Amino acid sequence: LFQEEGINQHNFEKKVTGLKKHRLVEPMDRLEDRMCKKHNRLLELFCQTEQECVCLLCTEGDHKSHPVVPLKEEYEVKSALLGKIEADVQQMIQERKLKIKEIKDTVEYRRSHT
Numbered sequence: 001l002f003q004e005e006g007i008n009q010h011n012f013e014k015k016v017t018g019l020k021k022h023r024l025v026e027p028m029d030r031l032e033d034r035m036c037k038k039h040n041r042l043l044e045l046f047c048q049t050e051q052e053c054v055c056l057l058c059t060e061g062d063h064k065s066h067p068v069v070p071l072k073e074e075y076e077v078k079s080a081l082l083g084k085i086e087a088d089v090q091q092m093i094q095e096r097k098l099k100i101k102e103i104k105d106t107v108e109y110r111r112s113h114t
């Protein structure tokens with residue numbers, strides 16, 4: 001019975017983590033945040049020098065000498081990175097929990113067998 005409980009708990013946490021991850025990859029929802037205030041164009045590029053979103057016309061002007069990447073790509077890399085960090089943390093928590101459970105089990109075992 002104890003074992004089964006552990007599995008259910010694990011599945012539940014997996015689901016929660018999955019939901020959190022889903023939130024991270026949600027696109028920016030306010031349209032004005034995705035428009036260039038200078039050129040009134042969609043911000044579809046990301047300036048790596050200034051770490052900000054730029055539009056196509058920006059790359060022809062202020063950001064002409066700056067390396068830019070398509071915004072979607074940069075966004076996905078960052079999301080993937082965040083997802084990975086979260087997964088690592090979750091794994092660490094799981095491992096720690098397992099360790100504690102192991103210790104508890106050992107104590108229980110010793111108690112019932114002495």
Ligand SMILES: [Zn+2]
Pocket residue numbers: 036037038039040041054055056057058
């Ligand atoms: Zn612009």
Ligand SMILES: [Zn+2]
Pocket residue numbers: 047048049050062063066
């Ligand atoms: Zn720039």
